[in-house]
Amino acid sequence: MTSVVGTVERSRVWSHPALGLHAVVDAAGAVRLGGPDQNWAQLVPLVEVTATGHGRMWSGERFIETAVGERMTYRDHETVRDGDLERTTIRLADPATGLAAEVTLESGIGSSFLRSRVRLVNEGVEPVRLESVTTLTLGGISSSDAEDGLDGLTLHWADNDWLAECRWRQADFRDQVVSLTRSAHGHEGRGCFERYSQGSWSTGRHLPVGALTDRDGGVWLWQIESSAGWRFETGEREGAAYVALFGPDDAHHQWHQLLAPGEEFHTVPAVLVHAESGGLDTAFATLTDYRRGIRRDHPDHRALPVIYNDYMNTLMGDPTTERLLPLVEAAASAGAEVFVIDAGWYDDDAQGWWDSVGAWEAAPNRFPGGIQEVLDAIRKHDMTPGLWLEPEVVGVRSPLADTLPPEAFFRRGGLRVTEHGRHHLDLRHPAARAHLDEVVNRLVGEWGVGYLKLDYNINIGPGTENGSESAGAGLLGHHRAHLDWMAGLLDRHPQLVLENCGSGGLRMDYAQLAVAQIQSTSDQQDPLRYPPIAASAATAATPEQAAVWAYPQPEQSLDEVAFTLTGALLGRIHLSGFLNLMDDEQLDLVRSALAVYKDIRAEIAAAHPFWPLGLPGWDDEWIAQGLRGAESTYLMVWRREVGADASADADRTLAIPHLRGAHVHPTALYPATGDAGVEWDAAEGLLTVTLPRAGTAVLVCLTTDRS
16 A cells, blocks of 8 residues: 655555554555554654764754664565464565664564564675663654643553562653654754663563553553663654664663674563553553463473472471471371472572572472482372572582683673672673583483472673673573573473473563473562552563462461462462461361362453452552453452551442443352352443452452353
């Protein structure tokens, strides 16, 4: 299709009807991505690149309007189909630098997501030093119900921190990107709204996910897939909003990449989801399906076994045979199917294990009969044995710190990097990889371990400099080697389950989760603080990958036992606690929770999350999260006591729009013997939940009458 606007002829080279997007080339060869018949000036070049000597056309905090991006012109494109996927590659070139770009746009047939990656090749005769490269750009976003199309937009992002993961925030777009009266100045402002990672904890500050919504329920939702630096920005361009998604860059991550003639660079992937209505619930449903589609297939995604882990609020890194065996028996009796021995199983050091790790040998003083005695006990109780491992670090007091070559570790300025008593392995080095392969082959191949919790407890900073490379480029190189190492483990041990943990949820990204089966969502030890994390976890990971701690204790009341168990029932259960010391009534609550979970888990693996009260605030008294399955809808509701301002209202009414008009049977699944009340209003599609006491929770099943 060709359109003429004034005297400038433009033609579409690619279209995505479900997203309403088109890649359009103008008469000069420039290519931009946007909606049909949009104002060309509102759109952003398909690829934006800053390179040393080739900066931006308008200096400021934005990394769009680049000189290279403005010069990139269309060469050709091709589209191929691979099953249900359609993949289009658009090729561009910059005559000044000799850079050629291949932009690969991938989507499911009829789906409303778009995944993008960019390959840059230096076809020139001189080196090019890259400083930032977009993976995906989009302009022309506005709201149709306001005189200023930006007044009706809301910006959404998620703050993330240790013990306080997945804290979603929102603000009017105009509160973050103020109107500057462009007509008086002749140009846009120099700033933007941005969020980015810092160092090697990809989600140590924020999730690599964000969204723009309008008043009609329309959404643009995005995700960047990188453990080694990412950034997104949004701002104003000619009266509309734009979004630009990046991997690492020089300004924020000390990343630059020197491309000699003939060399190439691949950006990290990013995805854009669009929903014309339905708000964030609809967009996250699409993103959930997309995440399921890009990850490595594994039987764990369908089996969803119950995991007991001895760490949280229990042994806390101090396991022994004597302490573990009663927990093994109690966990099996309760219904656990995997038993993980967490941190400390290797610790025989009088000075502590933190800065001496690396060899990953079982501690004889902790296991007088050998660790196999405990692993065998786990298997005899029909559970899969698991172990905690922090593979990327070597303690400064470990012998490996001296026996591995210096090049096997992160270095900057020629010096080995040390952080919190640890050195960091560079998995691009064959000695580092061989060491970890030997460790895993021993643990899995010889010891019979079927589950590895891979933790990551330091932020090593911007990365490693190997020769002349930048620190950020070194981190990206290690990150890609780390993913390749993980994939290699699963190639050799297809039934092995890998849990991704970074001090809880500090490396919770879909570079990692496309390979690992499970994601630890938090290290939060306070059961009253966990609900907003548990309820929002499905924004960061698919429900069947999001592990939530459930740590009932013998000193807890029955309400408290049920409260901590309920929060894990719509994700992956990480059971803990001194189950061996509980009384019969408490154990019955544990057993019944696991029985309910086993009844519904087959639906979790294909269900879509939604939030009837919106994404929760950190101090919200009432929190609700649902899963919309093929057969039933499940809803988890918490009522917390959050201080003197807590209301005495024991009821909360929740809108369930997709069931409006349906004859629904609401059932309180867990705790089944509790005093929660549920009442359904079919005409309005409203569920009223009654929780008479603060500090209680309930899992509700909504089953539609098909008669």
